[in-house]
Amino acid sequence: MSEMPAAARAVRRRATTEEVHEGPARATAYVCEAASCMSAQAHDITLRLGESAARAGLSDVMVKRVGCLGLCAAGPLVEIAETGRLFDHVRPDDVEGIVGALRKVKPTDTRASQGPFFEKQVRVATENMGRVDPESLDDYVAHGGYEALRTVLSEMTSAEVRDQITQSGLRGRGGAGFPTGLKWTTVAKAQGSQKYVICNADEGDPGAFMDRSVLESDPYRVLEGMTIAAFAVHATEGYVYCRAEYPLAVARLRNAIRMAQRAGWLGTGIADTSFSFDVQVRLGAGAFVCGEETALIASVEGRRGTPRPRPPYPAMQGLWDCPTLINNVETFANVPTILRKGAEWYAGIGLGKSKGTKVFALAGRIVNTGLVEVPMGMTLREVVYDIGGGIIDGRPFKAVQTGGPSGGCIPAEHLDMPLSYESLIEVGSFMGSGGLIVMDDTSCMVDVAKYFQDFCRDESCGKCVPCRVGTTQLWMILDQITRGRATLDDLAQLERLARMIQRMSLCGLGQGAPNPIFSTLRYFRDEYLAHIVDRVCPAGVCTIEPAEVMA
């Protein structure tokens, strides 16, 4: 896919033109210019709003491009900052109405309630999202940006920084939930004069767009987090490994790196100290497996993105065999706020061993498709119904899929389960990077399992036998089931094979590939049996073939 969406081309052309008016404004219109709204011509709305306000002679009104406002389903979105009034599905002819509303804003106005979608969220990693101009370093700094880094460099030792992160209880937001503080300490203590920090922005789970939104909306935050991490682990060079499928995120990130370098927040002698750190972007090229850290390293090194057995872990032997810290975008995005507000504050949010908040991308058959950040421990029901607005057309909820191709499907009986790393594993799923895909009665769970298996076999790197051959074998059996051509023996073989692949595969892709099968079998075995024994697809998705056709 070499095509770059028009929205990204626009950003690239515009690069750094400032659209933020100087000085305090009486009224401000935030226009969401993240990918989803951009593909609905949001930038055109920004331009029209500016022109229209100017024509109306409103010199004390500011029109500002911001990152994701969260409610992606209703884009393009415009928010009036002072009153909190949200305009959705904005068309060019709505512009005059918005200008009218801007005209009426009074200094005494306060933000009205925006409903549960916004009110129930707790923003940490996304605290600036929809507030700052993602292309302006000044705006980031005006919103408290780089305060944390300045404090870290001038007042703290690297050990103190690591302690803060450890005490905050932050865990890797890429999926597995490895304690971040422990990882940082391992890298810091690893032998080696050269160390690296890598930001994993190869968000590959279908239905997940948290990292993309963070990078599009607040790229400096990620850079600040990486720089703090570099200081904490004694690294001097960093890479952001980002999907090439995210041209807008890449454009904004590259712009942010340039701006930060110019302002002395990256490069040699950061903030007038002796600490040096610089960041380069490396583009992925359409390989899901590169989200696996050893495969990612291979790709940064310019090779085929095939994983290798661990140990040695990248923390000891990573990029070019040097100790390397790899964290995900959201993990780094949490870091500046944790250091600014304190580890105790962060550890006070959440549930049990899952501290803090988690960003989720809501998608599928849900009303409020979009990006949300909620405290760990919130129940799935609150996320799906209160924040997500429930199921489209009021249909019955069937399952929510989390954790991408390594995750599982959680049925209605677990809707009141609190969301945390542990609870998700307990019900046979996985936190993953944070995609929540809601399904209703129009989805066939065998077909869903087949979809993920098709994904895994297509993305298998081909290195180890169980994954290369096994994912296709699993897919073949699922395909037979969805055609009504499988037997109970085939089902038994499916389970046997799935267990073997889980234990024998080299990396997380293969080890996790059977998970969608396990979880759908656990909760929806009756659907499998309906296909096999009764030869019907209860959801009406699969095409059952006539009985007389031979295998």
Next chain:
Amino acid sequence: MSKPRIATVWLDGCSGCHMSLIDLDERLLDIFERADLVYSPLVDFKDYPEDVDVCLVEGAVSSEDDLHKIKLVRERTRTLVSFGDCAVTSNVPGMRNPIGVGPLLDRAYIENVTLNPQLPSEIVPKLLPTATPVHRVVKVDVFLPGCPPSADLIYTMLDDLLSGRVPGVVGSRFGR
């Protein structure tokens, strides 16, 4: 008590496994002292009888005729032996599987024929989409791989079966 009833069946294979069976030589006498041969391409019985104790199946399931036959055999047989590589893995008959029936027949009966090229449509049974191992169509009780399995192996297996022992993994290999 009557003697156990043995049958052998020849599906899509080269008959090499049956040749290997004949290689049992004088040991055949021993076998047929202890059992009756009730159906085989080597003897002249028209229909596969009921109530067979052991059947050796040579060859892959390749045609509709094979499919029909193996289902009948399975119904009427207590212990079904996949006899040789073609039955066990589909072996040489399976080499056509990546090609597909259409191109295969075209190549054999149209492209390479100069005089009156035509596809066979009568008498010969229709080919299945793929040549499959016997156990992918019906349940198989004993596997005897080998191309062909040696006479010694065949004897050991028959001896085991006729003595009421469960034949173990018999140390054969594909291809040999």
Next chain:
Amino acid sequence: MTTVFTFRIDGKDVAGSEGQTVMEVAEENGIDIPGLCHLEGIHDRGACRLCMVEIAGSPKLAAACMTKIAEGMDVTAHSDVLLEYRRTVTEMMFVERNHVCAVCVANNHCELQDMAEGLGVTHFDLPRISPKVDIDASHRLFAIDHNRCILCLRCVRVCDEIEGAHTWDVMHRGLETRVQTDMGIPWGESTTCTSCGKCVQVCPTGALFEKGRAVARGSKTKRPFLPWMKVVAEERGL
């Protein structure tokens, strides 16, 4: 001075030096751990998964060829579960492409065939994938039949690490993965191939073979190592 570790494999007390792998120490102690991508003298890659072993205290299985030994570790290299898994891996190798032992140049000299026999694989429960793959006989001396390739990548590694030509590499991914020469061009057109024959020598199956050998006549063990080096040298007047 090298540190010596003592530990256990299948209940047997063994010793090895720091830096050695479980596979190496097992071999020295006469414990056979199966493996097909492993070959002494080239780097291990832990890809065939036949050498997976249990290590007490770890929930995950580990590839013996890439696991460094440690003091006091307790390795189980043979168990019912491991045997079942190894059989399935072997089956997977057979059903992935089109292996027909009866007509293979490597029949009776094949490590995959030996593996199946050794593990007691009598048939394949898994359906064959039956992909349509190529045979490249464009090289003057050798040919490659991708039907028989199990992607152990010994050829790629020996060509890179020993011969230094790096003629072989891999292309595509997943089930489409193939070994290939130069820019995916026919082997005979390769400008980097030295015709040394090392790749043919190390191939565990009949995928890489010398031209002119009949079925079951591809034995690589009964002749001097790399005879083709001599042939090529003579041709070039060296």
Next chain:
Amino acid sequence: MPVLYHKPPPPSDDKRWKIVETRMRRLGDRPPALIEALHAAQEAFGYLDTDALNYVGDTLGVPHSRVYGVATFYSFFTLKPSGEHTCVVCTGTACYINGAKDILAGLDRALHVKPKETTADGKISVLTARCLGACSLAPAVIVDGDVKGKVNVGDLVAQLEAM
């Protein structure tokens, strides 16, 4: 690691090679720059032909077989020129359960073109993407760089046929 041989000249005097050359030089003309260089070449020329692969490999000191291995590993790289117009169908989970399968089936029915193929007249290439991240617009497609959301198969086919 020094490069053992001289940097080769670009395959032609096409100015776009300059972009590729500069990208490689900035990254030190060393093997780790391979993927970045391939990105640069594909961005400049739309696809990667043998000339480009050879040039990049020779400049960076990467064996040809490895260049080819990398270029074919990543699905973002294409070794064939695409049609006049491209239609990228998102097959992410959200799009899948909202009907991406029907879109692909519809394209195949109407235009006889499957993913990664180009119509016989060379007009339209159909590609698939593993989630564009436009899940709120599901099912989504990108036609010549413009994202279209909540796609109706009939409308899409009509638009493509009119091109």
